[in-house]
């Protein structure tokens with residue numbers, strides 16, 4: 197009985213901490229979304245008030261949708277994020293499979309080399325990357341961004357996925373080999389589904405920084421056709437005047453796609469590893 | 476259909492560590508060969524080398540007289556059953572069993588027919604459309620065995636196929652494997668930890684230690700005629716007692732005597748000691764006697780017997796059934 201009560205107490209404490217954390221984390225998002233629906237005056241007069249009918253105003257959204265080519269920015273962000281994510285997961289998983297599955301000379305060294313990028317921020321190489329992109333004629337293309345983000349995401353992906361792939365049953369892979377499956381089939385059909393939760397984790401960790409990045413779009417692809425949503429929102433932040441309605445509306449809209457992607461991946465995360473493969 | 480297997484000086488090293496140190500062995504057509512040995516002695520490694528899942532460092536693996544060192548696993552005409560079943564989680568039982576034939580480009584009709592034969596043999600007909608996750612452990616292992624049968628391989632390889640099953644299921648599946656071996660007349664190589672599996676299934680037992688073969692022979696040959704103390708101690712359960720020959724005036728360094736060949740008496744005998752523990756199994760009784768000179772000895776008696784722990788007991792070995800070993804542990808004939 198005392199034990200049960202102790203457990204309840206502990207669980208209440210844990211929930212209190214987690215709820216407090218959730219509130220703190222959600223507060224800025226809440227303020228952004230709430231204020232995006234208010235008139236400029238109401239934003240400044242009472243930033244925490246809900247958008248009651250008297251100051252409800254969609255001016256932010258109308259400005260955003262009129263100004264510039266916002267739909268294009270969205271599409272650019274989506275393209276860059278989804279393409280980078282695809283390549284990070286594909287190449288990351290393949291490299292991880294090779295590192296965890298095959299014994300070859302320099303295996304450990306290669307693993308360390310590939311993981312090095314976790315500790316060294318890719319922005320240190322911005323100048324060299326810019327020179328490279330200029331030389332390759334890729335400035336102001338989405339390709340440039342996709343290449344950079346793929347490089348940025350790979351180290352963590354390789355690191356996490358190779359840890360998980362080591363745990364995939366050897367017997368299952370060997371059964372595939374004996375039944376005549378190619379190494380590619382073994383990788384795509386037998387191994388990938390079993391590391392799906394890890395892939396989802398990597399996807400979430402990779403996706404957010406790419407979607408939010410301002411640095412590389414500003415440097416590598418600032419043209420009107422290639423602007424991402426984060427860069428596009430900056431037009432409303434002026435040196436002297438900032439159109440807060442528009443900025444907040446743009447940010448609120450920018451949350452939606454990434455939220456959808458997150459929900460897609462988190463379902464995979466929760467579903468867990470397919471049972472019954474072994475044992 | 477079945478083939479003969481021959482290993483010639485097969486060795487395996489992982490980097491600098493030698494795991495298999497030169498194994499010569501031949502398994503005849505239709506023979507059931509069991510590898511036994513302590514954990515880490517290289518049983519699985521040797522099996523995986525036969526399967527082609529592990530490169531052979533030196534030596535030759537021959538199947539039906541053809542060297543298959545460099546043949547891909549799928550092309551070797553072997554099938555393997557794994558300890559963890561290793562069923563494909565995304566495929567139904569039917570597709571699990573049919574995959575190898577499909578990969579080999581067999582016709583749909585031929586595949587269906589093979590699956591029907593195998594599933595009949597193993598009574599899997601009701602489960603063909605299920606996925607592995609919807610099967611019990613015993614059913615999964617039967618599917619894994621079925622998957623091997625469907626391929627009609629020259630050689631079956633089993634790596635501890637029963638060790639994840641509970642005791643009752645283990646007995647049932649063991650009998651099933653013995654029946655399959657009779658019906659298919661197939662050559663089988665089987666790895667196990669389990670004494671009883673080895674003794675009951677094998678035509679030929681290979682005792683391995685530290686990557687070397689200690690002895691090869693029929694189960695009763697190893698039991699009645701062990702070549703050294705290792706084999707003598709490994710085959711037979713409970714384990715053979717090893718006595719100091721000097722203290723008994725016997726030949727050699729060590730005298731081995733099986734627990735059933737030690738007579739126990741409360742009043743007189745050659746070796747004195749105290750009873751330290753008694754195990755009653757119904758059909759037999761095991762008495763553990765602690766002695767000054769020889770350590771703990773096991774006595775096996777048939778039927779039920781009453782002994783009090785800590786009572787004095789005297790043991791007398793049946794000299795005619797004793798084994799004698801020299802200082803290196805080799806048998807003296």
Ligand SMILES: Nc1ncnc2c1ncn2[C@@H]1O[C@H](COP(=O)(O)OP(=O)(O)OP(=O)(O)O)[C@@H](O)[C@H]1O
Pocket residue numbers: 489492494512513514515516517518519520521668
């Ligand atoms: N990939 C590997 N790299 C290095 N050493 C290995 C590798 N695989 C196995 N070994 C070593 O080879 C030895 C034999 O291993 P193996 O798996 O064949 O043993 P086993 O007889 O099957 O044991 P068990 O009965 O526990 O299954 C062990 O000492 C093991 O540490």
Ligand SMILES: [Mg+2]
Pocket residue numbers: 518519520
């Ligand atoms: Mg093993």
